[in-house]
Amino acid sequence: MIRIGIYGYGNLGRGVECAIKQNADMELVGVFTRRDPSTVKTVTGASVYHVDDALSMTDKIDVMIICGGSATDLPVQTPALVKHFNVIDSFDTHAKIPEHFANVDAAAKESGKIGIISCGWDPGMFSINRLYAMSVLPDGESYTFWGKGVSQGHSDAIRRIDGVADARQYTIPVETALEAVRSGKNPSLTTREKHTRECFVVAKEGADKARIENEIKTMPNYFADYDTTVHFISQEELNRDHSGIPHGGFVIRSGKTGKDLENNHIIEYSLKLDSNPEFTASVIVAYARAAYKLSANGDKGCKTVFDIAPAMLSPLSGEEIRKNLL
């Protein structure tokens, strides 16, 4: 049995807790929280410990799955914890990945542990598919589309507007852009041409809806470069119709081969997810198995999904996967 710890207990941590139940070769030792453990109720009845107790349990945990946020938690937690545990995180602040990798790699090489960073679906499964497709079709163009799905960051940005009680924002890929890519035309697409944004907003009593809508649609970085639709609805409607956290998207590469590059090929990978955090957690748990195997093989240092052979993710033996899946 691979013994797992969960460090940080929000949506992602709960997803990891459930995913471990689906993998017969894993057991959850416990959840580590900054809160008072007596106040935390877990989904499956897992034990809860205070984060301060983690370092006394290094011999009870094979892989610590760090479920903190990328902004301030992971840059500190992952390098610190890899000094004591094999760890895995979902760090997704793209511009800071090189720095995070270097920090985790230095700490992991010193401790002799494995640290897998930036695991999930993007970064994660989408990244792998970009790499495979680009390696197989060097003459081509890659495209990533996200959605339809809830963007937490954009929803939060709307909630910060004066007069907004609650909000949910969906990122939606533009179907005609998807079709143009799939046709092999290798189109150049602007931000506006790739995605639209749809917002469901609960206004506070007496708030000026026209002003709120205008503030949303003109917000730099978040909405100004997109065609944005705003719907005002009640809190009840928001709770009833928009409480899920679906997401997904498409990685498409269109590339050419042949003596005169006369033949075109389309490689497409897509995800349609009812629950973004639960799917992310499922990817992380499969890579936790890889962290365990890599460590058992004597490997150490920081890894990403690019560095890990597919067989490492599976509970099956090499013989079984060759016989049943090749």
Place this chain on the structure above:
Amino acid sequence: MIRIGIYGYGNLGRGVECAIKQNADMELVGVFTRRDPSTVKTVTGASVYHVDDALSMTDKIDVMIICGGSATDLPVQTPALVKHFNVIDSFDTHAKIPEHFANVDAAAKESGKIGIISCGWDPGMFSINRLYAMSVLPDGESYTFWGKGVSQGHSDAIRRIDGVADARQYTIPVETALEAVRSGKNPSLTTREKHTRECFVVAKEGADKARIENEIKTMPNYFADYDTTVHFISQEELNRDHSGIPHGGFVIRSGKTGKDLENNHIIEYSLKLDSNPEFTASVIVAYARAAYKLSANGDKGCKTVFDIAPAMLSPLSGEEIRKNLL
């Protein structure tokens, strides 16, 4: 530069020859043929040698790409050549993969070389996607659909019928079955429900078309279990409209997560290929780079796509792929 040899020169060998031109870190040393080299004209002007000369060129070739057939060539050639070269093949006789793996592994471990077997898109990229998806979503069902594309084996089977001058057979996935899978219903699908077969047949002068059509539709293994359509056309029409070798298909996994498995997720990987042999060749060439890197790292033995980390396929450095693709 990675120095490549091509052993066997048919459609696949020509595809490999063209693909090498698309990869700036590779050079083609030459093509090895069983025919008289003076009678073989290559697509890009590559040198042609007789297969008997291969063993005198072991110091000039880093990876030998073996482009023979799975039925009789590869079971002999791959274990024999891996005694002298890093090799890669596209062995696709599924039931015999364990035996082929064992033979290549024993020879490769003795010689200290790398032998990658069963590389291409199925087996190959489709296999990887089955493994990743199953590892991430253990509670679910996987489906593979092929087409629309030309099946060489089925076309050959039609050509063997008395009175048939030429034929081309397309395997076509059933759209309603694809939609049922994508809906998350996890349907049980019979052979007939997954694919249809469409045949374009050139009958010889005076042949009994009704008998030919009946023989096709009732042919065991090849057609009897499918809804098959037969069109009689002229040789000119066949040459004009059906000379390409397109193929493709879909690997879809539908799986559930959550406390009570209440959330569904769909992972879909698809290929739409203008040229089956050229795309297969492109995959093989990317894995030839991996064979070279693995060997340079001191690794040896038989590998499949399952055993090879994605980064191994890329000409880019770890830093570059983390910065640009993660």
